[in-house]
Amino acid sequence: APTLIPILGDQLSMNLSSLEGADPKRTVLLMMEVADETSYVRHHKAKIAYILSAMRHHAEALKQAGWTVDYVTLDDPDNAGSFTGEVARAVERHDPERIVVTQAGEWRVAAMLEAWETMFGIPVDIRPDTRFIASQAEFEDWAKDRQELRMEFFYRLMRRKTGLLMKGDKPEGGKPEGGKWNYDADNRKPAPKKDKPPEPLTFAPDKMTREVLKLVAARFDNHPGSLEGFAYAVTAEEAQKQAEAFMAHGLPKFGDYQDAMLTGQHQLWHSVLSPYINSGLLDPLELCRMAEAEYEDGNASLNSVEGYIRQIIGWREYVRGLYWHVGPDYVDRNFLRANRPLPGFYWTGETDMHCMAQALGQTLDTAHAHHIQRLMVTGNFAILIGADPAEVHRWYLEIYIDAYEWVELPNVVGMSQFADGGIIASKPYVSSGAYINRMSDYCGHCRYDVKQRVGEDACPFNALYWDFLARHEDRFGENPRMAMPYRNWNRMDAADRKAIRAQAAGFLKGLG
Numbered sequence: 325a326p327t328l329i330p331i332l333g334d335q336l337s338m339n340l341s342s343l344e345g346a347d348p349k350r351t352v353l354l355m356m357e358v359a360d361e362t363s364y365v366r367h368h369k370a371k372i373a374y375i376l377s378a379m380r381h382h383a384e385a386l387k388q389a390g391w392t393v394d395y396v397t398l399d400d401p402d403n404a405g406s407f408t409g410e411v412a413r414a415v416e417r418h419d420p421e422r423i424v425v426t427q428a429g430e431w432r433v434a435a436m437l438e439a440w441e442t443m444f445g446i447p448v449d450i451r452p453d454t455r456f457i458a459s460q461a462e463f464e465d466w467a468k469d470r471q472e473l474r475m476e477f478f479y480r481l482m483r484r485k486t487g488l489l490m491k492g493d494k495p496e497g498g499k500p501e502g503g504k505w506n507y508d509a510d511n512r513k514p515a516p517k518k519d520k521p522p523e524p525l526t527f528a529p530d531k532m533t534r535e536v537l538k539l540v541a542a543r544f545d546n547h548p549g550s551l552e553g554f555a556y557a558v559t560a561e562e563a564q565k566q567a568e569a570f571m572a573h574g575l576p577k578f579g580d581y582q583d584a585m586l587t588g589q590h591q592l593w594h595s596v597l598s599p600y601i602n603s604g605l606l607d608p609l610e611l612c613r614m615a616e617a618e619y620e621d622g623n624a625s626l627n628s629v630e631g632y633i634r635q636i637i638g639w640r641e642y643v644r645g646l647y648w649h650v651g652p653d654y655v656d657r658n659f660l661r662a663n664r665p666l667p668g669f670y671w672t673g674e675t676d677m678h679c680m681a682q683a684l685g686q687t688l689d690t691a692h693a694h695h696i697q698r699l700m701v702t703g704n705f706a707i708l709i710g711a712d713p714a715e716v717h718r719w720y721l722e723i724y725i726d727a728y729e730w731v732e733l734p735n736v737v738g739m740s741q742f743a744d745g746g747i748i749a750s751k752p753y754v755s756s757g758a759y760i761n762r763m764s765d766y767c768g769h770c771r772y773d774v775k776q777r778v779g780e781d782a783c784p785f786n787a788l789y790w791d792f793l794a795r796h797e798d799r800f801g802e803n804p805r806m807a808m809p810y811r812n813w814n815r816m817d818a819a820d821r822k823a824i825r826a827q828a829a830g831f832l833k834g835l836g
């Protein structure tokens with residue numbers, strides 16, 4: 325009897341742990357398009373199209389490599405609609421002697437896998453996902469006995485483990501390249517006037533992708549987002565092209581303009597590789613080695629390359645470790661007791677705030693926005709208005725092409741909404757319009773005046789920011805990292821403070 329190896333939609337890697345040691349002649353790989361996964365939130369149409377097309381292309385690549393693939397499509401009339409239902413049908417079809425599977429990326433699906441052994445009465449070998457650099461045991465070992473779980477320290481451990489940008493033969497005892505671990509201070513340059521960002525690569529949909537686009541348009545008409553101009557890579561080869569283009573044209577300025585925002589641009593000097601890394605088409609460590617080689621060859625500066633590597637072996641690994649560390653009820657955290665519904669314009673992009681219209685519009689068009697748009701525009705606005713973090717979480721999970729719960733949840737609930745009370749972030753990521761104005765060209769195109777705090781034309785972020793601080797003074801007033809803004813707030817005269825708070829109240833009332 326064969327071994328059955330289910331391959332989930334974010335496990336599109338040839339070197340998956342479940343495939344290790346498997347004999348292609350005695351193995352059936354099972355890939356399943358199922359309604360539960362396409363609909364557990366209202367995913368952006370392009371996200372569904374990307375995942376289904378990448379799955380179909382990966383199935384072809386696996387067959388080319390000599391594997392037997394049993395592929396169940398979404399429109400199969402017998403489709404059971406869930407991973408467990410489809411594995412049950414496959415067990416009937418193939419009568420396997422055992423199931424081998426790589427651990428799922430989230431609590432919800434991990435629980436399904438755990439139930440299979442009892443349910444089907446055959447051994448189920450759930451293997452760790454070795455595409456991550458740190459094992460969960462390593463993360464737990466690092467986290468135990470620590471008061472604070474700061475990314476920076478975990479990152480240093482990963483630098484030592486990988487030897488990336490480490491001097492000396494022995495990475496464990498070695499020194500960081502250039503003498504510092506982190507060059508973030510060099511990475512806050514505002515939106516450039518002269519430098520033109522590289523042209524985004526586009527991948528014209530082939531026949532297989534066109535079929536998927538048709539299926540998604542017909543079946544997920546009520547989901548947010550657009551399929552028009554769908555141009556994502558859907559194979560490992562295409563994703564590799566995008567990676568090479570980024571290394572050549574984006575990486576050299578990645579650090580400098582990491583936080584910059586420009587009207588009409590969602591890529592800038594970013595890589596737009598997260599969808600491919602997260603679904604398995606690209607290997608995170610390999611990308612870091614490519615970036616390191618660009619530094620060694622003198623093509624990219626240390627601040628850019630260190631910054632890029634930190635996002636991957638630092639942030640990405642850290643949020644993944646944290647996701648499993650904090651447990652499934654993290655999703656219910658609401659430290660600030662925020663309960664406002666997310667405004668309707670998050671699903672339409674229709675607002676006079678130009679920064680928001682830009683970030684939301686790009687998101688609805690492409691299912692992507694870069695980090696600072698997610699954190700300091702849409703995320704900032706949501707925390708300032710006191711939006712319900714569970715609802716904010718759902719929005720991010722459904723709207724971004726790279727969103728799987730393990731990576732999205734800590735970024736949203738912890739980093740962006742401070743709903744975990746400060747496990748990830750040491751202070752809330754909030755700002756007035758001044759920050760957005762400094763880092764972008766948005767305010768010049770806006771009907772609001774970023775310099776004003778009160779009145780018809782005042783930038784809403786200003787009053788909302790001060791009102792947020794005032795509302796939460798008992799929580800953040802003593803936080804040393806918030807000392808400066810509180811000093812400024814308390815220095816304003818009482819009448820100004822009152823007018824600002826009235827302005828914020830008026831705006832919030834207008835949101836309904």
Ligand code: FAD
Pocket residue numbers: 593594595596597598599601602632635636639640641643693694695696698699703720724726727728731732733735736739740
């Ligand atoms: P680049 O700017 O080119 O960064 C390089 C790579 O670093 C990315 O491809 C990604 O793999 C990794 N990375 C960077 N920052 C992070 C981070 N904070 N956490 C994990 N990995 C990171 N990223 C996701 O992959 N999925 C999400 O659902 C997601 N949700 C987010 C929600 C919020 C509120 C915020 C603030 C950030 C979120 N991020 C998420 C992180 C980050 O915004 C995206 O990884 C990034 O914008 C992807 O675009 P890029 O590939 O061009 O990134």
Ligand code: DLZ
Pocket residue numbers: 331332333334335356357358359361362363367371372375428429430433434728
């Ligand atoms: C996100 C997603 C979607 C939209 N559709 C599928 C699908 O039809 N089949 C599948 O195997 N995976 C899909 N996924 C990704 C899964 O939700 C993902 O593999 C799990 O979240 C893993 O934990």
Ligand code: SF4
Pocket residue numbers: 676677678679680756757758760761766767768770771772773774783784785
């Ligand atoms: Fe955004 Fe305010 Fe600038 Fe308008 S003025 S773009 S609302 S920060």
